[in-house]
Every structure is written in structure tokens, then in C-alpha cells.
Amino acid sequence: MDKYYYYQYISILIATIAFMVWFVWRYSSSRNSICSHNNPKCQPATAAGSTDIIVVGAGVAGSSLAYALAKDGRQVHVIERDLTEPDRIVGELLQPGGYLKLLDLGLEDCVSEIDAQKVFGYALYKEGKSSKLPYPLENFHPDVAGRSFHHGRFIQKLREKVAFLPNVKLEQGTVTSLFEENGTVKGVQYKSKDGQDLTAFAPLTVVCDGCYSNLRRSLCNPKVDVPSCFVGLVLENCELPFSNHGHVILADPSPILFYPISSTEIRCLVDIPGQKVPSISTGEMANYLRTKVAPQIPPELHNAFLASIEKGNIKTMLNRSMPGAPHPTPGALLMGDAFNMRHPLTGGGMTVALSDVLVLRNLLRPVKNLNGTLALCKYLESFYTLRKPLASTINTLAGALYKVFCSSTDLARIEMREACFEYLSLGGIFSIGPVSILSGLNPQPLSLVLHFFAVAIYGLGRLLLPFPSPKRMWIGARLISGASGIIFPIIKEEGIRQMFFPLTVPAYHRAPPVIV
Known part of the structure; x- marks a missing residue:
């Protein structure tokens, strides 16, 4: 009987050891196959699970997002193609609404010590005439105003703030592709500064690699x-x-x-x-x-x-200009100019980016564990809706104003341009309303539409008073038609429902799910 138990014990021990050897071999080969799925040379940059979020790009959106998430205790890996100071001719004017977002993120000191200038409004010129359009800042702290600066200096200050946090890894490297498995983004493949092919893994990858993004086609339907x-x-x-x-x-x-x-x-x-x-x-x-x-x-x-x-x-x-048209992908999200662009005439890009960062930060705060990929993807779909009122208002205003401000030989367009200048020059609500929208202080989609058509009606009144003529009535009709032809296609591209009815969101978006 003792010999029987002895042989049984030996058999169980051998089976256990064999199972452990098989398990280790199986795990090792699966990791190797994952790593070599697209590139046989790639190596894991960090141990799986050690990073919560990968941020691709360290511009305005990427740097501020990394800072906000790291301050909330997340482990963040930022990969930026070039960490030297950028030299651009746009991204130099931050509207007051954007400055308020900067305050909310705790990044207001990034516009100090770079010789940034306070901006209190606009001056509009047309054929020798001028009109001053101040920002409506009476109800804000005296420090609240626009800021203008060298773009590169601002970016470097943001990166310094990010690099200072112990739970952020800021690395120079070129992301070549998203790493996907069964339709889920598991991380990114990238070349390090010294030319190594690496793979970084995280439950969530946020792509903020700018207007020249080579990753956006994997995550949206770009119409640039x-x-x-x-x-x-x-x-x-x-x-x-x-x-x-x-x-x-x-x-x-x-x-x-x-x-x-x-x-x-x-x-x-x-x-x-x-x-x-x-x-x-x-x-x-x-x-x-x-x-x-x-x-x-x-x-x-x-x-x-x-x-x-x-x-x-x-x-x-x-x-x-590019309206945001995402197709939600588990494990990944698009932000910044990689996702949504507008004509830079109104200087609204950084305001939109910082607003998006705040929306995403607030969405992620109640989520304890990011590994529930499918549930997280469904939850984060609400990001694209919650950002719409501010982003779409600024986008629509930029596109509409650019078309109105361009000169034309068409009489109706000429009248619309003249009406816009005179309407804004009236002061009071006629300038405060549009300027508060432009500055990001009161981005209301309905208010934008009302002011836009108020300009058209004002132009119609200029034509018909004191005595209408058939020609003037015809031009007026074309003016109203032209105004509709300018703004409605932009609104359609931005999404009518999301822009005007942002609260029409499925219930599982409004209440954070329990992700374990």
C-alpha cells in the first residue's frame, strides 16, 4: 500500500512539473508571437501592466493630457517624435476660454516666464475703418485674458511640467503603428531615439500626434x-x-x-x-x-x-480643417489636431484641445481599472458627444467667419461681409455675443446660429431700407440663401444632434460603469 501511494505521489509531481513547463512555454511563445506580429525585431519597452495610458505626441493636447492624468495617479508613457523646441507660425494665441481651461488643469504657470502677452480683444479693419471688439471679461478675475506667445516656448514649458512628475515617462521616439490584437489596441510600436524597434503596452492609448498624424486613419474617417x-x-x-x-x-x-x-x-x-x-x-x-x-x-x-x-x-x-469623425476602437482614442481641426483664423485650436483634455480627465476619474477594454470603449464613446458643444461651436464659427471675411465678386457675399463688419461695430450685445463665442467664454451653438442669421437679417435691412428695389430684393434673397449655404453644411459636418442635443446620450454613458 505504501508503494502504491509512493508511485501516485511521484506521478502527480511529474504531471505538475510537466504542466508548469508547458504553461511557461505557452506564455512565452504567445508573448513572442504578439511582439513579432508586425515586426520580428520589436521588444517590449516596459512590462505589461506597468503603464496605464500611452500618449502619442507631446504638443498642447498630449502634454496637458499626460499632466492631468498623471496628477490623478495614472502611470503615463508619453512618446514624442521630436522633443526639441518646435517652430510654428500658428498655435500662438490662447483665447480667454482656453486660459480658463489651463487654470483648471493647474498649468497656468506655463504662460509665465516666456514673455507671453495678455490679449484683451480684437480690432477689426475694413477699407480704412476700424472697430474695437473687447473680450467680455468684466465678471472674471483680472488675470483672465487671452495670451499670445512663441508657440515653441509654451510647448517646452508644458513638457517641463510633465517630465517633472515621477509617474510620467517622457520619451523621444517615432510611433510607427498601433499594436492591435483581435480588433483591440493593446499599445504602440515605435522606434526609439537610438533606432531600436520597441513595443509599449497599455490598456488605453491616446493619439495626439498633430495635424500630420499617420495614425488617424486607424481610428477615424478623415476628411481633410x-x-x-x-x-x-x-x-x-x-x-x-x-x-x-x-x-x-x-x-x-x-x-x-x-x-x-x-x-x-x-x-x-x-x-x-x-x-x-x-x-x-x-x-x-x-x-x-x-x-x-x-x-x-x-x-x-x-x-x-x-x-x-x-x-x-x-x-x-x-x-x-477636419471635422471629427471617429469610429470607436477598443483601447484607443483620438485627440487634438489628429482628430479635429478648424481654420486657425479665430485662434480656437488650443481652447478646443484643452477643453477636450478636461472632458477626458473627468470621464476617467471614476474609473479605477482601465483593463475592462470593451466596457471602457463603450464608456469613452461619450467623450465624442460631451466635447461637441464647445468644439463644434468654435469649429463652426471659424469656418463661417473665414468664408464671410474673404472678399468676393458676388454682390450677396459683398453685402454679407459689410453687414458683418457693421454688426460687430454696433457694440453691446451685437459684439459681446459673437466675441464671447469666439473667445471660448460662452460657446453656445444656438447663440452662434442666432447671431449669424442676425447678421444676415441686418444685411437684408441695409439693402431694403429706406426704399427697396427689385435688384436689392434679389440680392437680399441671395444673401439669406448664401448665409444658409455657409453655415448649415458646416453644422451638418459637425453633427446636428451632438451639437445641439448633447444630453441625448445612452444611460451607460451618463453613469460611470464599474470596471474591475
Whole structure:
């Protein structure tokens, strides 16, 4: 009997050891097959489960999101293609609404010590006439205003704040693809700074790799439009006609912008419709700026503008617009310019990005464990709806204003442009309403639509009073029709239901699920 139990014991021990060897071999081979699914050279960058969230990109959206999530105790891995200071001619004006978001995130010190300038409103110019449009800041703390600055300095301050947190890994590397398994994003594949092929794993990957994103096609249906191009110059040793204000000149063929980016420098952005611009290298661009643009510049800035052309430091950038059209993917989310862009005329991009960061941070706060991938995906679908009122209002305003502010030979469009200038010049609610929307202080979709058609009706009144004629009545009818043709297609692209009825959200979105 003792020998029987002895052999039984030995058999169980051998079976147990065999099972353990099989399990270790099986786990090891499955991990190797995952890692080599797309790239046989890739290696895991960190142990699975050690990172809660991967953030691709360390621009405005990526850096501020990483900071917000890390402050909430998440382990965050940020991968940025280039950690040197960026040099861009947009992303230099943060509206007051965006500054309030910066305050909510605890990042307001990122606009200090970079010679950022306070901005208190706009000045609008048209054919020698001007109108001052202040931000409605009376009910806010004196520190609340717009901020304008060198884009690269602001980004570096954000990155410094992120890198200081112990639970953030900020790494320079180029993300080549999302790592997917059975339709779920498990992480990213990327090349490190020294050329190694690596894979990073996390329950959630947030893609914020900017307007040139090479990952967005995996997560949305991009419809990128390029309505125009900005030509950027820096003016020195001059003062704006209205200090601490952005200046918009309704020029021919499209607007020209001026705003301070430091105590001694003024940014000038010349909009050129279409995707083709005069060549810089052949001198075509300099000649275009001297002969076509300079005569339309306010006298106070004319000499500095010509001097800037002579220095030759001219840069160009395509202006892109793209409505957010995601297809929800378990394990991944799109944010920033990788997901949604609008014409930069109104300077609303950073306000939208920071607002999106706050929406996502607040959504994730009650979620203790991010590993419930399918439940998390369903829950995070509400992000795309909750962001809509602010984002869509700013997007729609940017697209509509750009079309109205561009010059045209069409009489109805000419009247709409003139009506818009005069409407805003009336002051009171006629300027406070639109400017509060533009500044991100009161982004109400319905208010935007009402003001837009109030401009059209004001234009109609200008035509019909005191005595209407058949020609004027015909132009007025085309003006109303043209206004509808401008704003309604933009609203349709943004999503009518999400924009105007954001509370129509499934119940499981409104109450955080228990994810364990």
C-alpha cells in the first residue's frame, strides 16, 4: 500500500512539473508571437501592466493630457517624435476660454516666464475703418485674458511640467503603428531615439500626434480640407494700433492677422486662399507681399512689415480643417489636431484641445481599472458627444467667419461681409455675443446660429431700407440663401444632434460603469 501511494505521489509531481513547463512555454511563445506580429525585431519597452495610458505626441493636447492624468495617479508613457523646441507660425494665441481651461488643469504657470502677452480683444479693419471688439471679461478675475506667445516656448514649458512628475515617462521616439490584437489596441510600436524597434503596452492609448498624424486613419474617417495657406512674418520695433489686441484686416483676397508674440515682436499672418502660394525661393512671395499685401496694411505697421519682408524670414503653413469623425476602437482614442481641426483664423485650436483634455480627465476619474477594454470603449464613446458643444461651436464659427471675411465678386457675399463688419461695430450685445463665442467664454451653438442669421437679417435691412428695389430684393434673397449655404453644411459636418442635443446620450454613458 505504501508503494502504491509512493508511485501516485511521484506521478502527480511529474504531471505538475510537466504542466508548469508547458504553461511557461505557452506564455512565452504567445508573448513572442504578439511582439513579432508586425515586426520580428520589436521588444517590449516596459512590462505589461506597468503603464496605464500611452500618449502619442507631446504638443498642447498630449502634454496637458499626460499632466492631468498623471496628477490623478495614472502611470503615463508619453512618446514624442521630436522633443526639441518646435517652430510654428500658428498655435500662438490662447483665447480667454482656453486660459480658463489651463487654470483648471493647474498649468497656468506655463504662460509665465516666456514673455507671453495678455490679449484683451480684437480690432477689426475694413477699407480704412476700424472697430474695437473687447473680450467680455468684466465678471472674471483680472488675470483672465487671452495670451499670445512663441508657440515653441509654451510647448517646452508644458513638457517641463510633465517630465517633472515621477509617474510620467517622457520619451523621444517615432510611433510607427498601433499594436492591435483581435480588433483591440493593446499599445504602440515605435522606434526609439537610438533606432531600436520597441513595443509599449497599455490598456488605453491616446493619439495626439498633430495635424500630420499617420495614425488617424486607424481610428477615424478623415476628411481633410485645405481652404488656404498662412504666410507668416515677424514684425519688430513697432506697436499695434490697439495695444494688447489681435488685429484682423478684412483684406483682398482674404484676412490678414496681427498679434503680439512677445514684448518686442508682432506676428503677421497673411492668408492666401487655396493650396498654392507664390514661391519664396524665387522672390515671388516677397514681391506679392510688397505689391499686393503692403498697401492694405495699417499705416502704423507698414514700415515694419516691409522691413520684415526684406529680412527674408518668411514661413508658410497650410491651413487644414477636419471635422471629427471617429469610429470607436477598443483601447484607443483620438485627440487634438489628429482628430479635429478648424481654420486657425479665430485662434480656437488650443481652447478646443484643452477643453477636450478636461472632458477626458473627468470621464476617467471614476474609473479605477482601465483593463475592462470593451466596457471602457463603450464608456469613452461619450467623450465624442460631451466635447461637441464647445468644439463644434468654435469649429463652426471659424469656418463661417473665414468664408464671410474673404472678399468676393458676388454682390450677396459683398453685402454679407459689410453687414458683418457693421454688426460687430454696433457694440453691446451685437459684439459681446459673437466675441464671447469666439473667445471660448460662452460657446453656445444656438447663440452662434442666432447671431449669424442676425447678421444676415441686418444685411437684408441695409439693402431694403429706406426704399427697396427689385435688384436689392434679389440680392437680399441671395444673401439669406448664401448665409444658409455657409453655415448649415458646416453644422451638418459637425453633427446636428451632438451639437445641439448633447444630453441625448445612452444611460451607460451618463453613469460611470464599474470596471474591475
